Amino acid sequence: MSNMRNLVASTVVALFVGGGAMAYDKWKGAEWVVSPEQIAEAKAGGNAGYQSAPGTVAVRPIRSEIADVLPFKWLLYGVAAGALTFVSLRKKKAA
Incomplete structure (x- = not known):
């Protein structure tokens, strides 16, 4: 037992x-470098996408390696x- x-x-x-x-x-x-929620928040704020670094804008979710x-x-x-x-x-x- x-x-x-x-x-x-x-x-x-x-x-x-x-x-x-x-x-x-x-x-x-x-799981995400750029999550779908971050992109949705950025688009709701009037941006084209999520700005992860100066000069780079992500418009699609990016999965982590x-x-x-x-x-x-x-x-x-x-x-x-x-x-x-x-x-x-x-x-x-x-x-």
């Missing part, structure tokens, strides 16, 4: 850490946290 408890606890920790990493990246906007790797990062964080939890919960052998 102890192994089942350890597996459940490890799964819960893995989901929590992976979901937390995903939420943090979504909150920071790691690491956007395709983010799900693997979240998965890796979750698996690492789950494995660490599973190893730390096992019974210690008496010396």
Whole structure:
């Protein structure tokens, strides 16, 4: 029964850490260099597009170079946290 408890606890920790990493990246906007919201705000303000640097105007959303790797990062964080939890919960052998 102890192994089942350890597996459940490890799964819960893995989901929590992976979901937390995903939420943090979504909150920071790691998927976009120029997001659709930024372009919409700029167009609502009367500009042609979002000015990311002096002299450069983006009229389309630009995805980040690491956007395709983010799900693997979240998965890796979750698996690492789950494995660490599973190893730390096992019974210690008496010396």
